Amino acid sequence: MSLVGLVNLLFRHKLVPMTKNPVHSRIPSASTIRVSEISRPPSWEQGDEQPLLTSPIDKLSQSSLDESRDAESQKWIGSVSSRENESRRLRVDARLISDATIGLSDGLTVPFALTAGLSAMGNTDIVIYGGLAELTAGAISMGLGGYLGATSEAASYRAQRKKTENSLAANPELVLSDVAEIFSPYNIPRQTINDLTKHLINSPQLVDFFMKFKYCEEEPSASRAFVSAITIALGYFLGGMLPLIPYFIVDQVRQALIWSIGLMVVALFIFGYVKTGLIEGWRGERNIRSCLYSGMQMVVVGGAAAGAAMALVKLFKSYHN
Numbered sequence: 001m002s003l004v005g006l007v008n009l010l011f012r013h014k015l016v017p018m019t020k021n022p023v024h025s026r027i028p029s030a031s032t033i034r035v036s037e038i039s040r041p042p043s044w045e046q047g048d049e050q051p052l053l054t055s056p057i058d059k060l061s062q063s064s065l066d067e068s069r070d071a072e073s074q075k076w077i078g079s080v081s082s083r084e085n086e087s088r089r090l091r092v093d094a095r096l097i098s099d100a101t102i103g104l105s106d107g108l109t110v111p112f113a114l115t116a117g118l119s120a121m122g123n124t125d126i127v128i129y130g131g132l133a134e135l136t137a138g139a140i141s142m143g144l145g146g147y148l149g150a151t152s153e154a155a156s157y158r159a160q161r162k163k164t165e166n167s168l169a170a171n172p173e174l175v176l177s178d179v180a181e182i183f184s185p186y187n188i189p190r191q192t193i194n195d196l197t198k199h200l201i202n203s204p205q206l207v208d209f210f211m212k213f214k215y216c217e218e219e220p221s222a223s224r225a226f227v228s229a230i231t232i233a234l235g236y237f238l239g240g241m242l243p244l245i246p247y248f249i250v251d252q253v254r255q256a257l258i259w260s261i262g263l264m265v266v267a268l269f270i271f272g273y274v275k276t277g278l279i280e281g282w283r284g285e286r287n288i289r290s291c292l293y294s295g296m297q298m299v300v301v302g303g304a305a306a307g308a309a310m311a312l313v314k315l316f317k318s319y320h321n
Helices: 003-010 056-090 094-121 125-171 174-184 189-202 206-211 224-249 253-280 287-321
Strands: none
Touching: 094 125, 094 253, 094 287, 125 174, 125 206, 125 224, 125 253, 174 189, 174 206, 189 206, 206 287, 224 253, 253 287
């Protein structure tokens, strides 16, 4: 018999619950301490008795169990982080969706209304040439507007950042009050805010903190203006080409108009549905209703614009005659 087994056989510590005494101190008195009892030959399955010493085999098995649990936890953490990275890669930039929405919504509405209005003239050539001229000018104008808007946003960010740097350099004591103002809606303890302020004062990211949390401004990328211009211009041109396609195929203006209306109803509905789905999600009864509502809304707006254009052209034509 090994030394470990002999010690465990002769000496057994029986676990006895301690009674709590709320009046006295937490240190137990001598009367509450139970001495170890020598019991009958022990059984290792007993839940209330534990060996004083553990054998090397028990330690080895426990170490192997801990290592396996650590490996499983690391594997789970790795799978979670990989899923988060994958979802981050698949996430579409909200600003890109905004630019595409601006270009496509105007491209699907304005040229459609123009071609529908020009179809009242009864000549497909007029519809095609007028539509192409409007598409070219509109795409250039929309792209230029997106470029100028993005450059103005970048200039505003740089100016605000420079102003913040000068303000913090001139009045460093205002950091505490500004940080307290930022976190005031969250009921954070004052001591925590003081510790955070002490850390931020010596941090090189102090200006970034104020730009993000006080002024709610993100630094735009260097290619932001160019990407915005291309996205808006292409969205406008591609969206505006759809109502012109039937006029290239069909010689009769009335039949081409019917085809153009049917094509644009489908295109406007799909655009509204997909736009809302990308922002709010595709699953769930509530999201599906929102997508359907957005699709119908785009159809109504585009149809109203086309109907108004046709009515005005016919009104001017009848007045001229």
